[in-house]
Amino acid sequence: MLKILIVDDEVLERTALTKIINGSLEDVIVIGEAPNGRKAIEMAQEHRPDIIFMDIKMPGIDGVQAVKAIKKFDPSIRFIMVSAFNTFEYAKEVMQQGVKEYILKPSRKQDILAGLQRVSDEIKEERKLVEERQSLRENLDRAVSIAQKEWVSSLLLNQVQDITFDEWGQLLGVEITSGYIMLFSLLPMGEAELSASEKHNWYLWLKDVLKSVVKKQEMMIGPITDSQVPVLFLYKKAMEKIHYKTTAQKVIENLNSHFCNIPIRAELRIGVGLPYNHAHELNQSYHEAVTALQQLLKTPTRRYLFAVKQGPGEIPSVSGVLEIEKKLLDAVRQGDVNQVLFIFDSFATKLAANKELKESLVKKSFDELFILVSRMLHDLGISYERMPAVDVTEDLAVIFEKGKAHLLAVVHHVQVWRNNHAKGMLHKAKEYIENHYADSITLELVAEYVELSPFYFSKLFKDRFGMTFIDYLTELRINHAKIEMVDQGKSLKEICFSIGYKDPNYFSRVFKKQTGLSPTDFRKATVG
Numbered sequence: 001m002l003k004i005l006i007v008d009d010e011v012l013e014r015t016a017l018t019k020i021i022n023g024s025l026e027d028v029i030v031i032g033e034a035p036n037g038r039k040a041i042e043m044a045q046e047h048r049p050d051i052i053f054m055d056i057k058m059p060g061i062d063g064v065q066a067v068k069a070i071k072k073f074d075p076s077i078r079f080i081m082v083s084a085f086n087t088f089e090y091a092k093e094v095m096q097q098g099v100k101e102y103i104l105k106p107s108r109k110q111d112i113l114a115g116l117q118r119v120s121d122e123i124k125e126e127r128k129l130v131e132e133r134q135s136l137r138e139n140l141d142r143a144v145s146i147a148q149k150e151w152v153s154s155l156l157l158n159q160v161q162d163i164t165f166d167e168w169g170q171l172l173g174v175e176i177t178s179g180y181i182m183l184f185s186l187l188p189m190g191e192a193e194l195s196a197s198e199k200h201n202w203y204l205w206l207k208d209v210l211k212s213v214v215k216k217q218e219m220m221i222g223p224i225t226d227s228q229v230p231v232l233f234l235y236k237k238a239m240e241k242i243h244y245k246t247t248a249q250k251v252i253e254n255l256n257s258h259f260c261n262i263p264i265r266a267e268l269r270i271g272v273g274l275p276y277n278h279a280h281e282l283n284q285s286y287h288e289a290v291t292a293l294q295q296l297l298k299t300p301t302r303r304y305l306f307a308v309k310q311g312p313g314e315i316p317s318v319s320g321v322l323e324i325e326k327k328l329l330d331a332v333r334q335g336d337v338n339q340v341l342f343i344f345d346s347f348a349t350k351l352a353a354n355k356e357l358k359e360s361l362v363k364k365s366f367d368e369l370f371i372l373v374s375r376m377l378h379d380l381g382i383s384y385e386r387m388p389a390v391d392v393t394e395d396l397a398v399i400f401e402k403g404k405a406h407l408l409a410v411v412h413h414v415q416v417w418r419n420n421h422a423k424g425m426l427h428k429a430k431e432y433i434e435n436h437y438a439d440s441i442t443l444e445l446v447a448e449y450v451e452l453s454p455f456y457f458s459k460l461f462k463d464r465f466g467m468t469f470i471d472y473l474t475e476l477r478i479n480h481a482k483i484e485m486v487d488q489g490k491s492l493k494e495i496c497f498s499i500g501y502k503d504p505n506y507f508s509r510v511f512k513k514q515t516g517l518s519p520t521d522f523r524k525a526t527v528g
Contacts, residue, residue, distance in 0.1 A: 002028045002120055005049040007040040007066065008082065009058045013105070017053055017082075020109055021116065028120060037061030037069075044070045049077060051119055056083035067097050078119045082107065152222030152232050165234075165279050176218065179234040179282055180275040182251075183289035186227040187267045187297075194266065199227055202266065214251055223453075225375040228293075230286060235275070252304050269296050270304035290368045325369060329376055332407065333459070335415035340407055348400045366403055373410060382417050418460075425450040426464050429457070433469075437476045438500040443469045477501070478514045485523045492519045 004021055008014045014033045021030050031047055034040040038061045044052065052070070056063035067079055079097075084105040101115040165176040186202050188194050194202075203224045210219065210231065222230040233251075252270060271293030273285030288307035296305040324347045331339035347369070394402075429450045433441065446469070447457035461469050477499040484495045496507040511519045 002050040002123060003031045003047065004028055004116075005032050005034065005040065005043055005047065005052045006030055007034045007037070007052060007058075007063070008055040009035055010055075011035070013055070013082075017107075017112065020112055024109075024113055025116065025120075028116065037063060037066035040066045041069050044077060045073060048074060050123055051078045051080065051116070053080050053082055056081055064097070067099065071097060078123060080115050080119060152220050152230055165277075175236060176234045177236070178275045178277045179232055179279070179285070181273040181282060181285040181289045182231045182233060183271040183273070183286070183293050184229045184231065185269045185271070185293055185297075187269060194227060198266075199224060203229060206268075210251075223375075223378070225378045226371065228371075230289070232282065268303065269293060271296055272304065272306045274307050287368055290371065294367065325372065328369070329372060332373060332411055332414060333376060334463075335411055335418050337408065337411050337415075340411050341404070344404055344407055348403075366399055370403070370406065373407070377410070377414075382413065425452060426460060429461065430465075433473060434476065437473060437480065438498060441473065441500065474510060474514065478511055481507075481511065481519070482515075482522070482526075485519070485526065492523070495519075 006014045006017050006021075008017070014035075018030045018033065021028060028051075031049060032043050034043050036058050040052065040054065041061070043049075054063040054067060061069075063081060063083070067081075070077055078101075079099045080101040080103060081099055082103045082105060101119055103111055103115055165179070184206060186194065186199070206229060207221055210221065214233075218234040218236065220232040220234070222232070271289040271291070273287070273289035273292070276282055276285055285307075292305045292307045296302055324343060328340065328343040328347060331343055429446050432446055432449050443458060444454045447454040450457065452460070458469060461472070465472060467475070480499050481495050484490055484498065485492075490498075492508075493504050496504045499507075501507040501510070508519055511517075511522070515522055517525065
């Protein structure tokens, strides 16, 4: 409903306009009348009307002066000028204020309503565009958030080998030089475990707070797993890596003022990994953040701890261990028992073989591995209890055996899930694609429909059907295009739009890539 204010020094004019407007249009209403410019300014400030019918010639503050004053505090208000003075100077002055409608007294009803309709339509069209832009922005923000979660998840599982800081910088619109991981952990106050809704509320709170306090760094917030949230901080070119601890400290200090507002009875702890110059090294920063967090939990009085650069021999040939971890997680995801056993033995042997490695670090490495397994299961949508934290008092051989038994149980769970639940979800996804191929369909949309992480939906889809989601969708659309080309009454442009493409030129390129022929040549060859 659009609100109208009538401004005229003649009471009969105001009454007549009010009667005409309220009695003729359903989506507008007169919310007040003002006898002069001064009163019009006061009422406009109080009621914020959408449209003002403004008489030009009034004693004191005239209509032109009133328009200027009102536009200063609310430029969105539209004006329809009403005057018995049919002179160019008056018209020119209000036109300079952006006023497009000008009605002469005595005014005919159809002129009043026609002018009002034009302004109303313009307002509605602008509001529609604003809503569409807002919706587009929300969808874009949502897509970016999903993409960031997937990037961080892939990074933690050491599955990001082919993306560089340069490529990340291009996507983000800034030049990235290095990055590091902060790991946020929520500790319940008391014996009771946190519920899923409590964790979700905390996760939303953490995202909002981080976005409000992080100003100078790019940031990607990962998914929550086991009450832990990894956050990737990226340095822009203007920021020196040597200042990493200072900037990280500022983030934490800014968070301090928000700690008392955590929506549930819990405490926040933060482990901070070291910065690295290459994207593939960020997995190491995550492991360091995990280690820092584990050490921090032994010191209840501290909220955060930075990782310390280890000396030679204290980290077991990191790149080799991380590569084995990646292979092990892939084998678990595939449900391959033999590979899991073989790789796990290699993992255990590699850790145990390093004589210079402290036993406590070996045990922490196992703890980190099972955190990663738990995170992977979470991303797959599999509900499974995480292996309890490693008991540092136990013998390494006992820890190895317990770890192997836990992994075998996880693999069995994954096998059941892949054979039943995953197959059902992929079949459901395939049906959804076949029914909606002509819509603006995306991998994220389908993954959400079947309640899977986009990252793992993409992997499972390719494993199951032997092609990527986009290749399958493209093949489906092109096959439907071929069928529709039999109907000579349909133009290629119509066919393009009917199968989900918005650009005929792009459709033509995709079609030729798939079939070797342009749509025109294909139609000639098959239909004649």
